[in-house]
Amino acid sequence: MARTARIAQLRESIARRALAATGAPADARIIDVQRAGTVFVVATEDPASRWARYAVETFRIPTADDTDRDYEPGEAPKIWCALAGWVGDGMAEVPGMFAKAVAYARTA
Template identity: 40%
Template sequence: MPTFQTCSRHPKAGRFLAACSGCAQELHDLQYGKPAPDPTREAARAALASIGTPAGTFILSATRIGDALIVATDQPPAANFAYAVDVFRLPTAAETDPEQVAPCAPGEWILIDQRGGHRRADVDRMTADSVKYLAEIGITGESATQAA
């Protein structure tokens, strides 16, 4: 029986496209209950990869506030801190201007703040401090999205 839900890759196609591996994966995930990828968590993975976060790092939470992203992680044993909270922001139009000496790529996350702690209880405080920091530099958002 064909499904009429559209694929996120082809929203105007009407049905899942048989030739698209992405459509086949999404249809499989829908049929067998696997949740769709969380865009905030995907952004967190990309941001962490851009700063060379070591393998074995577990994302505890990711919060998007306006054009900023706060990512709390459980670090591997070899890291300086057991837990970290990294704050990223998207580049401004001026920073992506090709006339710049070293322009940023549009959509590339820029690290603007880092915090570290040795106890799981430190994560909530570090996250709250990061939200305050963003407010201090003028990044606020009415609709903060969080992925746990």
């Protein structure tokens, strides 16, 4: 069980870094995180959002090619790349949006 908890904490930590790259508020609640190949799928709730309370976003996991040219090879910070996202107003929409995001991630 401890291993499962560590993995969940790691996924949430990674999701927070990806969300921060898109300017998502730090207090957005992470509902679910799943990895699909080289893509992270993150579902969030942000009650303060003026556009939509719930969001599901996909992020390509940074690779060695996602570096800043101003740094020496291997020293550049990794860059999270947002691929696609879905938004909705109700929690009931989240499972459908999440399923669409995972299906998208498997083809990305």
